[in-house]
Amino acid sequence: EAGVVQSPRYKIIEKKQPVAFWCNPISGHNTLYWYLQNLGQGPELLIRYENEEAVDDSQLPKDRFSAERLKGVDSTLKIQPAELGDSAVYLCASSFGFQETQYFGPGTRLLVL
Amino acid sequence: AQTVTQSQPEMSVQEAETVTLSCTYDTSESDYYLFWYKQPPSRQMILVIRQEAYKQQNATENRFSVNFQKAAKSFSLKISDSQLGDAAMYFCAYRSALGKIIFGKGTRLHILP
Numbered sequence: 001e002a003g004v005v006q007s008p009r010y011k012i013i014e015k016k017q018p019v020a021f022w023c024n025p026i027s028g029h030n031t032l033y034w035y036l037q038n039l040g041q042g043p044e045l046l047i048r049y050e051n052e053e054a055v056d057d058s059q060l061p062k063d064r065f066s067a068e069r070l071k072g073v074d075s076t077l078k079i080q081p082a083e084l085g086d087s088a089v090y091l092c093a094s095s096f097g098f099q100e101t102q103y104f105g106p107g108t109r110l111l112v113l
Numbered sequence: 114a115q116t117v118t119q120s121q122p123e124m125s126v127q128e129a130e131t132v133t134l135s136c137t138y139d140t141s142e143s144d145y146y147l148f149w150y151k152q153p154p155s156r157q158m159i160l161v162i163r164q165e166a167y168k169q170q171n172a173t174e175n176r177f178s179v180n181f182q183k184a185a186k187s188f189s190l191k192i193s194d195s196q197l198g199d200a201a202m203y204f205c206a207y208r209s210a211l212g213k214i215i216f217g218k219g220t221r222l223h224i225l226p
Contacts, residue, residue: 033214040218040219041218041219042117042204042206042216042217042218042219043158043204043216044216045213045214045215048212055212056212056213089156091158093158098212099146099212101160101163102160104157104158104159105157106155106156106157107156107157
């Protein structure tokens, strides 16, 4: 069974540029999470989807971050414009439901110059 | 607000020995879940063990076991017969009954051959 797929794996951009990350969850998983992980820190939840509905986006900086999960399958996280402080790893995870085990993708490492 | 604290940024253990990683948390909720995740240098996070707060029996998964002290709000992970492949960052995580999840800052575990 394929795991959670994320792309790109690495991204280098200049500040003020837009960037987008893509996540394809494990087939059948209706819950999808986006996390931000700074170096040497634990993941911080940005947004949780139940199917196509964002049920917890309280930690998503809505002035520059946006996310969508059209059709309740794959998801895109966008930053526009990117700032130096956005340099981090962006992790996607999925599960059959929010009470079930989360499976994480490999992450996208973003460097903003 | 819930918090998760891992007071040991780094630990080392001799191969084949036993090591215990500490985690404390704070919550006013009675129904919640606790987790230990492992993140090897490749960065893909995997679940090690989970504990439901309503269960008094400590969870065990092969060489991994927890010491769950609900009244003390403590959730430590014991790794027996440490192996080189156990070297990783270990994150303690709390999840509320409604799905809000919080990770600790992690403990980096080194295995000495």
